[in-house]
Amino acid sequence: MTLQDYHSVLAEVRACTLCAAHLAHGVRPVLQLNPKAKILLVGQAPGRKVHETGIPFNDASGDRLRSWLGISREVFYDEEQIAIVPMGFCFPGTGKSGDLPPRAECELTWREKVLALLPNIEFTIVLGKYAQAYHFRNHRGNLTQLVQTWQHYWPDKVPLPHPSPRNNLWLRRNPWFEAELLPELRQRVHRLVEARVSV
Structure with a gap:
């Protein structure tokens, strides 16, 4: 992959209108890489506030x-450290019980192309069921069962519940x-951030 490839694919993604007819609030691709x-941080899809600002996880979940x-926030939004x-x-x-699922067109059209632009990823953080269905395809079970087996995937990737306030009950349980x-997660992130800063 060349730098030209990176800029070319990113420009295509930012100009994408594949789902325009299905998006009541309009097209605004939000990503950082x-x-x-x-x-690599993998979530579901931008929420309303993120859509309005164009800044990923610029909300209570973030x-x-x-x-x-x-x-x-400074480290979080440093694209050279976190994609x-x-x-x-x-x-x-928005649906009856929260935001609608991510549009399938994104995964089918862009996912492999975009991930190919990230050759140096050492740790992938996966939030929520739609992201986990893609990144943990062989797992059979619910969210709790997947997160409980986090050590099976460590240190390459980790499944987390979505940090939305809607999951407060799950966190209490x-x-x-x-x-x-979380202590292991913080240590892993800090090592990679420190390694990046010390170079």
Whole structure:
């Protein structure tokens, strides 16, 4: 992959209108990437606030996620350290019980092309069921069962519940997540961030 390839694919993604007819709020692909990034963060799709600002995880979910990772906004939004590539690049709209699922067109059209632009990824953080269905295809079970087996995938990748306030009940029911997984997560992220900074 050349730098020209990177800029070409990224320009195509940002100009994509494949789902325009299905997006009530319009097209606005939101992602963050750079070939130097060592951490890949995979979410579902932008929410309404992210759609409005064009900044990934610029909401309450993002605040909680940065707390989980133990990093500042400055580090989080440094594209040379952290790539953010959701399953769907545009806000899909709101349904009866929350945001609609990511549009399938994104995965089919762009996912492999975009991930190919990130040759230095050492650690992938996977949030929510749609992202986990792609990155943990062989797992059979629910979210809790997947997250409980996080050590099976360590240190290459880790499944996390979505940091949305909607998951407060899950967090209360699963105190082991904050007691056991989060300290290891923060250490892993800090090592990669420190390695990047010290170069």
